[in-house]
Amino acid sequence: MVAPTQSIAPELLRWIPLIPLLACLLNTFFGARLGKRGAGLLASFAVGASFAIALYIFWLLPASGVIRDTVYTWIESGSFQVKVSFQVDALTAVMLLVVTGVGFLIHIYSLGYMGHDEGMVRFFIYLNLFIFFMLLLVMGDNVLLLFVGWEGVGLCSYLLIGFWYHDHTNAIAGNKAFIVNRIGDFGFVLGILLLVTELGRQGIWTLDLAELQKHVQLLNPNMITLITLLLFVGATGKSAQIPLFVWLPDAMAGPTPVSALIHAATMVTAGVYMTARLHFLFSLAPATLSLIATIGAATAFFAATVALTQTDIKRVLAYSTVSQLGYMFLAVGVGAFSAAIFHLFTHAFFKACLFLGAGSVIHALEGEQDMRKMGGLRSYLPTTYCTYLIATLAIAGAPFTAGFFSKDLILWQAYSSPLGSHELWLIAWVTAGMTALYMFRQFFMVFHGSCRADEHVKAHIHESPALMTVPLVILAMGSIFAGWLGTPEYLWGSRWDEWLKPIFGAAAETHAGSAGDEILLMQLTLAIVALAILLAYFSYGREGKLPRHLSSFAWGGPYRLFFNKYYVDELYDFVIVRPFTSCSRWLALVFDPGVIDGLVNGVAKGTRGFSLIWREIQTGNIQHYLIGFLIGILGILAYYLGQL
Amino acid sequence: MVPLNYYLILGAVVFAIGVLGVIVRRDLIVVLMSIELMLNAVNLTFIAFARFLGSMAGQVAVFFVMAVAAAEAVIGLAIIISVFRHRQTLDPQEMQLLKW
Amino acid sequence: MTPSMMLFYVLGGLLVIASLMVVFLSSVVHSAMALVAALFLIAILFLTLHAPMVGVLQVLVYAGAIMVLFLFVIMLLNPAAVEPRRRFGWGFGIVASLLLAGALVAVMTNGEAPLDPVASTELFGSPETLAKSLFTDFVLPFEIASVLLLVTIIGAVVLAKRES
Amino acid sequence: MIVDVGIIAAKAFLVLFMVLNLAGVLGWIERKGSALIQDRIGANRASILGFAGLGLVNTLIADPLKFLTKEDFIPPHGDKFLHTLAPCMAFFPALVTFAVIPFGDVLVLGDRAINLQVADLNFGILYIFAMASLSVYGIVIGAWASNNKFSLLGGVRGSAQMISYEVAMGLSAIGVLMVYGTLDLQEIARGQGTLIRDLLPDSLGFLKTNIGQLPAWGIFLQPLAFLLFFVAAIAETKRIPFDLPEGESELVAGYHVEYSGGKFLMFFAGEFAEIVTAAGLMTTLFFGGWQVPYLMRDGFHFPWWESWLLPHLAVAALQVAAFTLKVLFFCWLQILLRWTVPRFRYDQVMRLGWKMLLPLALVNVIVTAIVIVAVNR
Secondary structure: OOOOHHHOOHHHOOHHHHHHHHHHHHHHHHHHHHHHHHHHHHHHHHHHHHHHHHHHHHHHOOOOOOEEEEEEEEEEEOOEEEEEEEEEOHHHHHHHHHHHHHHHHHHHHHHHHOOOOOOHHHHHHHHHHHHHHHHHHHHEOEHHHHHHHHHHHHHHHHHHHOOOOOOHHHHHHHHHHHHHHHHHHHHHHHHHHHHHHHHHHOOOOOOEHHHHHHHHHHOOHHHHHHHHHHHHHHHHHHOOOOOOOOHHHHHHHOOHHHHHHHHHHOHHHHHHHHHHHOHHHHOOOHHHHHHHHHHHHHHHHHHHHHHHHOOEHHHHHHHHHHHHHHHHHHHHHOOOHHHHHHHHHHHHHHHHHHHHHHHHHHHHOOOOOEHHHOOOOOOOOHHHHHHHHHHHHHHHOOOOOHHHHHHHHHHHHHHHOOOOOHHHHHHHHHHHHHHHHHHHHHHHHHHOOOOOOOHHHHHOOOOOOHHHHHHHHHHHHHHHHHHHHEOOOOOOOEHHHHHHHHHHHHHHOOOOOOHHHHHHHHHHHHHHHHHHHHHHHHHHHOOOOOOOHHHHOOOHHHHHHHHOHHHHHHHHHHHHHHHHHHHHHHHHHHHHHHHHHHHHHHHHHHHHHHHHHHHHHOOOOHHHHHHHHHHHHHHHHHHHHHHO | OOOHHHHHHHHHHHHHHHHHHHHHOOOHHHHHHHHHHHHHHHHHHHHHHHHHHOOOHHHHHHHHHHHHHHHHHHHHHHHHHHHHHHHOOOOHHHOOOOOO | OOHHHHHHHHHHHHHHHHHHHHHHOOOHHHHHHHHHHHHHHHHHHHHHOOOHHHHHHHHHHHHHHHHHHHHHHHHHHOOOOOOOOOHHHHHHHHHHHHHHHHHHHHHHHOOOOOOOOOOOOOOOOOHHHHHHHHHOOOHHHHHHHHHHHHHHHHHHHHHHOOOO | OHHHHHHHHHHHHHHHHHHHHHHHHHHHHHHHHHHHHOOOOOOOOOOEOOEOOOHHHHHHHHHHHHHHHOOOOOOOOOOHHHHHHHHHHHHHHHHHHHHHOOOOOEEEEOOEEEEOOOOOOOOHHHHHHHHHHHHHHHHHHHHHHOOOHHHHHHHHHHHHHHHHHHHHHHHHHHHHHHHHOOOOHHHHHHHOOOEHHHHOOHHHHHHOOOHHHOEOOHHHHOHHHHHHHHHHHHHHOOOOOOOOOOOHHHHOOHHHOOOOHHHHHHHHHHHHHHHHHHHHHHHHHHOOOOOOOOEEOOEEEOOOOOEEEOOHHHHHHHHHHHHHHHHHHHHHHHHHHHOOOOOOOHHHHHHHHHHHHHHHHHHHHHHHHHHHHHHHO
8 A cells, every 4th residue: 555655646635635625615605505405515516525535645654754735934034934834644644534524424424414493504614614624623734733733623513512602501601611721822832932932032933743752852851741732722722631631521512523523522522633743742751641641540430430320311422532532641741652543543433422422412412412301212213322332332332343453452561661650540540441431321211111212202213314424334344343453462463553653653553561461451442331231221221211320329428429421510610710700800890990091081181281371382373384494493593502 | 807706795795696596585576586586696706716717617507407497397386276276375374274 | 886786775674564464454455565565676676686587587487477367366265355364373473583593594694695796797697597597407307397387386286176 | 999889789679679679560560561451541630730641650650649649557556666677577588588589690890790690698598487477467467467357367377377387488499409409499400501411320311302402491300399389489489379368359458557658568568579579489499580591601602503692781681681571571470460360268278288289299299309319310
């Protein structure tokens, strides 16, 4: 599959992000004329086209090749240059495939899902814009371009969460996501600026990733730690890690395809991508890495516990997303970047599949999201059922599904890599069990047991149209086979590491322990997963009224704690939001009108009074002015005579 | 032969008289004429210098002053006409709208 | 007292008188006629300074064109000849212009001025020499002046046209 | 020294005498001419001691007497000083203008060369225009001083008209100045003594035998300029068809309504003096001045025939006579015009001056310049 680089025209790259942008603009200006369906088709076609180009490039991309396409020089000041230029290497290629591929499927899905929404044109405009920014993020060959994409996807996420802005809570959710992301982005910007200025102090003014990688050794370690910490703050914001995860569950207010595309498959993984892209920095900062690992593990565990108790189908998935992102950061933290990207890759498939399935369910139940009002849908929605089952197995880590390979890889790395530790592995292991538990809890609550939906809803539950089911099927396929690219040594070995080695180099080579240990660990994981599935089945899988086993166990207290998400929102509200809002209210109502306006108006009043006095010399009578003129001349002459 | 200073003094005196007319007369036309008078006083000094320094530059300068003076007079009179049409007066003291 | 000196005194005296009449005569037309006289005298002074060409131009342009224009406007508007005079204004103005005259004289005459003019040929001030320097050294100002005059024509037409 | 002064005085007196008398004569000619044109007898009542014989002389004496003996009326609320000043200002330029018009070539008496021209200025033509431009004051001031609506209107019209036509007049004369390359009228007159063929380049040799044999008069070299100059000059003299300032039928008599007696005589004579001056100018600029065709300093030289040699005095006499004849002819032409064409309307006068004469004069100047450059090339 390796072909010479020169067979690819670099100018091809710019079209990958450009086509969605064009479609977006077209829809913006002519969308109304194209009509809902036309706009949707145009958008989907655009993303499909970029997907095709991405595939072509991926196909021709040599293992260690990098293709650059410089469009033009954006900023130029002295030796400091920022070019708008795109690059594709192995890592980017993977991301490209995920973004455009999954994006394409979800566009198709949306054609059906949003078919009845009057805001469809707007929806697809936002969606294309998002794709454009996401591609900018993954293809940009300098940090600034990456940051532009970063902010752009944030904006699109905000727009799409608040898509149904008539409902105030949705708007609130959008604001929350936006503001929380601002906090993260602030850290991110600081990190970038610090990086640039520090390098500049060494005499290298550049934002170019390749350049950075070349000169990164010039920085002193503490500085690197600080920079990476700041960058990681950005990552926590975007990828919903502790402490900035709170926005993601609320983000479910957006349409389900959005949740699938942005808040599961692509955008939220931007943080992981960023850390992987800047691995050369992070791998120089062990302190940061250990922090990342800890936070990742903590987030994974924490989110899983919350997911155990939620009753909203999408919230469960949201928390599971947070948890899976935790896994990825755990991998990053132990230096296994390729493993992180691998999990990102597989997760994109099964989590998108799960969301779309959930969407299909919600679609069928006319917007019902409470799992306690579902159940027994297997007979109604066969296709959705099968795909959902596959995806659930995948995320739970059943053998030979995608999740199995990627998650075990992460666990193994956490155990065996020099940066890892047994505690990390333990947390991840428990979390794996809980993952299986809450996923199957959801699965059983939705599809098994007796249908608890209202009568009139039950009257017309129907399988979704092919537009929605076909993507489901494809994604389900992906949820199984995507994992086979990166099997462990004791099977046919990992083609994945081979692929990413030129990027991460030694980072991919951390198999300290023996294959035996790896198999052992794998079996342990399988054991706890199986246990979890059984528990879930006995608690929720059987016929009859929905039992409250989890809560009725001895631990009611923790249940409430989980159910209320550890009261984190309330905590933030109390610690940050309220003081902040009250402070700003004081500023707005007291300080601003009193002091600021007072100053401004005072200056104005003073000027006016002064000029009221002095305007009297302006009689408007030209001869008076001429007399002034004459007096001036006399003065000059007198001075001159004095000089003589 | 008449020394240069004599012409200069004559020019200065005529110039000062013109200034007087400009600042005290309350008829725009006379004001304009006084300005012409000032210009001519300057012309006189130009010519005197040209004669005593033996260069034509002075006379050329006077030539240009004449051109400019003609332009100035024409425009000034046009303005006076249009002002008079609106306000039926030529008293500059009456034309004080352009203040504050 | 050489005849040239005498001529200068006569012309200068007449010129000063004429200028004073321009400023002090109350009737606009009288002022205008006084100004014509002053311009004519200045033209003659030009002749005594070997600037015949400029002198004739002076009569042609000033006396012949500009002043006629003034008279034309005066008759067109025919404004009330009487104008109010304010003691203060006149007192101040006279004092100020006396000061100005004194200062100007003092400033202009303090340098050592050449007592005798440069020996001038027949050509000095003749049309040929004037034209020569006009079209060689000063050709650019000349062109600019022509443009200025063109602009003036247009401006005058626009200004004096009755808006309708 | 004394002799020179005497000679100059004599020339000045001669010219003044001629011009003034010519003015008087023209007054009589105008009457007779108008009578002739209107088919009546005309002025034949002026009798001296009952003898009304030779009318010209009678009129010449009677007219001034009549005017001078009439009451000199100054209108109430008029401006006495200006009212008196005005006629002088109208009369003066017309007289002094003639000073620079040459009425003959250099006359050699013994060892003394007398230039038959009162004042030989090397920028004579400019001097003439300057003086002509002064003549407007007479009208304007007179009109103002009369304190009379009609005369004021006449004054306004006169000032506007004369300014307008001075421009056209000057521009049309410039063509001639360019051809003869001088501002000196005497030089211009001399320049017209040559033949056209002497000016032609060899490239136009085929013309030398036909047109080339004509004298290089302004009329042949600058025909358009002559037309423009003629019109403008008539307008300057404020006579029909350009007598808007007077306009008997609408302004009674325009700027000199309020004038009578001697002052009116000055206006009157001034007008005729202007006619003479205009005629002299046309002659000098366009019709060879004192030149007689093919008459050189020593006699006639016909290009197609042999020469007649003449004594110097005879040549001079011929030249002066020729000049006088030409001037008289143009005076007659103007009078003829005055009695045969109707009067323009005011706006028509302005349009003619600004929209026809001025552009044509400019075109003439430009074309002349191009031709001169081409020929000298």
